[in-house]
Amino acid sequence: MGIKINDQSFKKNLKKNLNDDFMRAAMVKAQDLINKNRANVLSQLGDGNYQEWQKLSGEVRAHAIENLDFYLNQFAENVVKNGGNVFFAKDAKEASQYITNLAIEKGVKKVVKAKSMVTEEIGINHDLIDAGVDVKETDLAEYILQLDDWNPPSHMVVPSLHLNKTQIRDVFAKNGYSGKDIPEDLAAFARAQLRNEFVTADMGIYGCNFAIAESGAITLISNEGNIDLCTSAPELQVAVMGMERILATYEDADICISLLARNAVGAKNTSYTTFVNGITEEGAADGAKEFHVVIVDNGRSKVLKSQFKEVLQCMRCAACLNICPIYRQVGGHSYNSIYSGPLGVVLTPLLAGYDDFEELPYMCSLCGACTEVCPSNIKLHSLIHEHKRVLAEDKKASTFWGAGMTGAGMVFSRPWMYKLGTGVAPLMTKPFMVDGKIKRGVSVLKGWTDKRDMPALEKVRFRDWYTSRSKGGNK
Amino acid sequence: MKQGQILNRESFISNISSILGREMPKEVVHPGLSSKPQLEIYKGFTQAQLAEEFHKNAQINKAGSGGKIDSLIIEKKDLAKTVAEKLAEHGAGPIIAWNDERFAEWGLNDVLNDAYVWTDEKGRENVDKALKASYGVCISDISLAETASYTVIDKLGKGRSSNFLPLNYVCIVPQSTIVPRLTQAMQKLHEMSKEGINPAAINFICGSSSSSDIELNKVWGVHGPIRLTYLIVSDL
Ligand code: SF4
Numbered sequence: 018m019g020i021k022i023n024d025q026s027f028k029k030n031l032k033k034n035l036n037d038d039f040m041r042a043a044m045v046k047a048q049d050l051i052n053k054n055r056a057n058v059l060s061q062l063g064d065g066n067y068q069e070w071q072k073l074s075g076e077v078r079a080h081a082i083e084n085l086d087f088y089l090n091q092f093a094e095n096v097v098k099n100g101g102n103v104f105f106a107k108d109a110k111e112a113s114q115y116i117t118n119l120a121i122e123k124g125v126k127k128v129v130k131a132k133s134m135v136t137e138e139i140g141i142n143h144d145l146i147d148a149g150v151d152v153k154e155t156d157l158a159e160y161i162l163q164l165d166d167w168n169p170p171s172h173m174v175v176p177s178l179h180l181n182k183t184q185i186r187d188v189f190a191k192n193g194y195s196g197k198d199i200p201e202d203l204a205a206f207a208r209a210q211l212r213n214e215f216v217t218a219d220m221g222i223y224g225c226n227f228a229i230a231e232s233g234a235i236t237l238i239s240n241e242g243n244i245d246l247c248t249s250a251p252e253l254q255v256a257v258m259g260m261e262r263i264l265a266t267y268e269d270a271d272i273c274i275s276l277l278a279r280n281a282v283g284a285k286n287t288s289y290t291t292f293v294n295g296i297t298e299e300g301a302a303d304g305a306k307e308f309h310v311v312i313v314d315n316g317r318s319k320v321l322k323s324q325f326k327e328v329l330q331c332m333r334c335a336a337c338l339n340i341c342p343i344y345r346q347v348g349g350h351s352y353n354s355i356y357s358g359p360l361g362v363v364l365t366p367l368l369a370g371y372d373d374f375e376e377l378p379y380m381c382s383l384c385g386a387c388t389e390v391c392p393s394n395i396k397l398h399s400l401i402h403e404h405k406r407v408l409a410e411d412k413k414a415s416t417f418w419g420a421g422m423t424g425a426g427m428v429f430s431r432p433w434m435y436k437l438g439t440g441v442a443p444l445m446t447k448p449f450m451v452d453g454k455i456k457r458g459v460s461v462l463k464g465w466t467d468k469r470d471m472p473a474l475e476k477v478r479f480r481d482w483y484t485s486r487s488k489g490g491n492k
Numbered sequence: 493m494k495q496g497q498i499l500n501r502e503s504f505i506s507n508i509s510s511i512l513g514r515e516m517p518k519e520v521v522h523p524g525l526s527s528k529p530q531l532e533i534y535k536g537f538t539q540a541q542l543a544e545e546f547h548k549n550a551q552i553n554k555a556g557s558g559g560k561i562d563s564l565i566i567e568k569k570d571l572a573k574t575v576a577e578k579l580a581e582h583g584a585g586p587i588i589a590w591n592d593e594r595f596a597e598w599g600l601n602d603v604l605n606d607a608y609v610w611t612d613e614k615g616r617e618n619v620d621k622a623l624k625a626s627y628g629v630c631i632s633d634i635s636l637a638e639t640a641s642y643t644v645i646d647k648l649g650k651g652r653s654s655n656f657l658p659l660n661y662v663c664i665v666p667q668s669t670i671v672p673r674l675t676q677a678m679q680k681l682h683e684m685s686k687e688g689i690n691p692a693a694i695n696f697i698c699g700s701s702s703s704s705d706i707e708l709n710k711v712w713g714v715h716g717p718i719r720l721t722y723l724i725v726s727d728l
Binding site for chain 2: 047085176305314
């Protein structure tokens with residue numbers, strides 16, 4: 018799939034999603050539920066001083082990023098000591114090719130995959146399928162999306178949030194399900210379909226929440242247990258990680274793991290937290306006999322070089338999505354990226370370029386709620402603001418923002434123009450008024466009036482009213 | 493393919509070093525954490541108090557799971573009887589157990605008489621047995637009071653699949669293995685790693701397999717185990 022999820026225009030995507038009432042209600046429900054649980058578990062973390070933990074987590078993530086070369090090298094050495102192999106991939110193509118070639122070389126017929134953003138990013142599924150390999154996504158949501166003709170994920174933690182149970186029933190019905198749209202029954206169908214796949218697969222592919230440099234461990238956090246099954250049965254296993262996923266020590270991992278599930282799903286812990294350290298002992302009946310870690314750059318080094326480097330601290334918990342008022346209204350697909358919400362707004366244009374994603378930084382009201390919750394202590398709203406600045410200064414801003422804001426800038430910076438403009442504004446906006454409201458603005462007003470009405474401008478300007486009042490007038 | 497390879501390391505790492513504006517350091521001294529709130533949690537608790545906390549948190553997990561998780565504090569003398577009861581609770585069915593001499597030591601030979609014992613020499617047959625098992629019996633290596641998690645450290649005879657495939661689990665939690673939280677488990681893994689011991693897998697488990705992917709409705713047993721019972725043994 019890659020980072021971009023479709024080729025439609027930003028506006029078209031947005032319009033489609035704004036008309037999807039179920040999806041929008043689902044976003045609201047998810048945000049409300051997760052945030053309530055999140056607040057509850059965070060208040061029970063130690064003495065409830067979340068900011069202290071947030072600061073610590075920011076420290077350990079920043080330390081790892083500042084010394085990324087050293088820790089990646091140490092990690093790679095340790096993976097090899099644990100009997101594994103490491104492939105450093107500069108881009109998505111290299112990463113996907115390495116894994117696909119490995120599958121071909123080893124005669125792999127079936128792969129079981131556990132949910133991972135980076136494997137979406139490198140588009141491995143389609144390369145494997147093109148090579149004749151049967152790929153089974155095993156995370157329940159990803160399994161649903163795969164059966165739904167690779168419908169893209171809309172949330173980092175709950176990828177199928179945009180589908181309702183009847184839609185899921187219909188997807189399953191095309192694949193042999195004959196029951197009702199009851200979640201338990203649907204999950205039981207998935208279970209029956211998938212259980213055997215784990216033990217008959219030749220290869221397991223999974224992501225990595227954190228990589229521990231001091232031991233070479235890959236850390237995986239999940240509720241479903243599918244990751245554990247992918248790490249248990251297949252003899253050939255591949256872990257794929259973005260290069261920024263590194264942590265120096267187990268002690269650092271403790272801090273980050275303690276915050277991840279709490280922020281992601283509002284639970285103290287997920288059912289499964291797993292550390293994988295390479296191949297199993299000689300003679301073991303299951304577990305990896307051959308283990309590979311693919312470390313992916315794919316644009317991250319460009320981010321490291323930039324003023325946005327702090328975003329590499331992200332632990333993909335989705336707390337910023339879950340608090341964001343814009344995400345609440347537009348849903349994950351509106352970002353047209355596998356990375357949505359405030360994190361997506363910052364990260365996507367950096368990894369995939371402004372050309373396709375120049376509108377994203379404007380999917381933000383700069384309310385700062387994301388920064389407040391972020392367990393990696395990333396100042397997300399400042400980074401989004403920085404994107405806006407870069408776009409404005411590089412004159413890359415979209416037609417609306419570019420022309421509109423340039424015009425507005427010109428007017429606001431010239432007193433005579435401002436005076437004239439505000440004086441004639443009530444008259445100028447008259448053609449766009451219906452029932453005393455401005456309904457169809459142009460230029461700067463258009464972005465506002467596309468979505469809601471604007472009150473009519475007063476005939477008397479505030480400055481004139483104020484001057485008159487100060488002089489004792491009563492107008 | 494040659495095993496134990498690191499491919500493309502030099503160009504990848506040197507690119508990062510140059511972005512960071514220096515050569516890769518030979519050594520990095522970790523600045524340490526600026527505070528350690530994690531050490532304050534259940535600080536100074538006795539083993540018995542930690543067992544109480546483990547049990548309390550397991551009961552919270554039980555409530556959240558609609559009864560799919562359970563926990564009992566028992567004594568060693570009652571272990572065999574309680575394991576037998578728990579192995580029958582959800583109907584009869586094949587049992588899989590580790591190849592672990594502690595079961596015999598703790599008087600469980602009779603109870604596990606019919607169980608399939610994981611035997612690595614038998615290869616994939618073990619995995620098939622695990623797939624069909626109704627019950628798995630395991631022992632926690634490190635137990636975390638804060639989250640009521642048990643830990644399995646990979647070793648011959650334990651069988652990774654046996655820890656995830658059966659429908660129901662009975663996990664024996666020796667009170668002596670209970671620590672306050674993940675912090676102490678990480679300290680242990682750090683010490684092991686310093687000695688060059690990095691077990692192939694370390695699994696922390698605090699519940700059953702669950703998912704909220706369908707309209708945020710929590711469903712249980714999506715892939716692996718549906719039920720989990722902890723038997724906290726106060727004198728083990
Ligand atoms: S940016 Fe922060 S809040 Fe958002 S996903 Fe990453 S870690 Fe979580």
